Amino acid sequence: MxxxxxxxxxxxxxxxxxxxxxxxxxxxxxxxxxxxxxxxxxxxxxxxxxxxxxxxxxxxxxxxxxxxxxxxxxxPPPGVMGETTAQLGAFRVENLMLSDIVPQVEALLEEAAPGRFPPFAARCPLYGSHPVEFLVLQDLAPAGFKMADRKRGLDLRHSLLALQNLARYHAGSHALLRRKPQLREELPPHWLEKADEGAKQFLENMIQMAADACRSWPGYEEYAILLERYKLVAMETGKVCARPKPGAFNVIAHADFWVNNMMFQYEDGYPQPQGYRMVDFQGCTVSSPSLDLLYFFNTSVTDDVSARHQKLLLQEYHSTLEETLRLLRLEAPSYETLLKDLDAHGPFALMGTLNVIPFVRAQRAVDLEASLTTGGNGLAYLYEDPAVKKWMQRVLPEYKRKEWLDS
Incomplete structure (x- = not known):
């Protein structure tokens, strides 16, 4: 052999x-x-x-x-990132999700509407811990699945497909939590709860570099002050946002729902995607659906979609959530309740913009491992990248209007 x-x-x-x-x-x-x-x-x-x-x-x-x-x-990745992944138990969580929880969610939906819903994720036939933790996964590429361009972001059609599937997954996971509330104890809290001093320093350094960039952009000097105030409470505010609220509409959040963690299926002759799967379930946690929605809108869509189509996408997400929960004989929160919940979780929009956008939109490749060892110092050049700068200058006034920058 x-x-x-x-x-x-x-x-x-x-x-x-x-x-x-x-x-x-x-x-x-x-x-x-x-x-x-x-x-x-x-x-x-x-x-x-x-x-x-x-x-x-x-x-x-x-x-x-x-x-x-x-x-x-x-x-596991090498170096500091590998140590962080091990500390968070990321491979154990992903194995639990792909081998147990996601199949249960799919089974609930299949029971409610046979043949209607495609799978949410690839199958995971093997998990092991020696000589390192690892997962062996079904490869979706032979079936025509591939990643979208993270630097461009998702257009309206791709975004609709992603949020329709997210809504169905959220509905199914909410139903599963009601049947098996013990899952709340089996899944870990959001990674922010376990973040060490190094992660806190990295986040604060990224915020400070964004503030320094604002100070150099004419007309954006006030945002430097707001960001420096936010830096002092960013980590703790994020933790509070991520915690599930008693009596609220909670789901098993993907918690890293951005363009690189989804795959789209294409067929010859059809430029638009025909199928969709989520990938990378290492950070899943019980929380509000707003975590996934805000992270998605602030990391993964084109400038045009972000500026012009968020309302349409949120309405599509909500109507799909409502329809799926109806099949499961459960009730969805109202659209107005969803909007209020999104607003209450606004700091997660900031997390996406400040901690993800500089890496995914910049044309210059980033050595994340080297950046982690320096606490993020030396990454100020990312904020002068035209795509990153354009995104920041467009969303910061919106964040201020929504009072998400208040500390």
Whole structure:
């Protein structure tokens, strides 16, 4: 039985633990029969800057009957980010979500409306903890799924598809929480609750660099003062926002719902997406649906969608949520209640803008690992990137109007 071969243009070393035995085990978990893995080839599964919380490898296997299989293998990233991922128990959470909770959500929806709802995520046939924590996942690429361009953001059609699926997932997870309230204890609190001093310093440094940039932009000097005040309470305010409120409409939030954590399916001859899946369930937590909505709007859409179509998208999200909960014989919060909840969770819009937008919109690639070791110092150049600057200068007046910058 052959071992693995790296792709010919690969500039990385394949971890020794990614081998034919690992893929054979995943195959046996996901399929019946006696097929054997003959050989595998391994390449990086994402481009630089597309994923920060894992190292992802695409493994293509040839089986004993000559048929192909393709998997994604997720392992911890190197350095500080890997230590953070381990501290948060991210791989354990994702395994729980993909192997147990998401299938239960899908089963509830299937019971309510047979054949109506597609899956929310790829399957996870294998999880392990030796020699490192890892997940082996179904590779969605052969079925025509791929990521959108994070630097451009999602247009209206892509955004509608993402929020329709998010609403169905939120509805199903809310129904599951009502049936199994013990899940509130099995899922961890939001990662902000576990954030160490280094994470706090990184966030504060990003806010300070944004304030310094505002001070250099004519007409934006007042935002420098507002941001510096917000910096003093940012971490604690974020924690309060993320906590589930007793008696409120809570869901199992994805909690990292941005463009790089979703895949769209395309068919030949159709430029618009026909299918959708969520990926990267490492940060899931019980909380308000507003966490996912605000994070999405403030990290993942085009400038045009952000400026002109948020109301339409929120109405579509709410109507889909309402319709899905009706099938589940449950009641949705009113649209007005949703808007009030979004406003109450406004600091999460700031989290997205200040902690994500500089990395995803800037044309220059960022070495996040090096940035983490310096607490984010040295990243001021990101705020002079034209795309980042344009986004900041458009949303800051809106945040001020909504009083999200008040501290």
């Amino acid at each position: 052959a071992e693995h071969n790296a792709s010919p243009d690969a500039e990385f070393k394949v971890p020794e633990w990614i081998n034919t035995a690992l893929i054979q085990k995943a195959l046996q978990k996901s399929e019946e029969g006696n097929l054997q893995v003959q050989d595998i080839s391994v390449e990086m599964g994402t481009a630089p800057g597309d994923n920060y919380s894992s190292s992802i490898y695409r493994v293509r296997a040839t089986l004993s009957d000559g048929s192909p299989r393709s998997y994604l293998v997720k392992g």
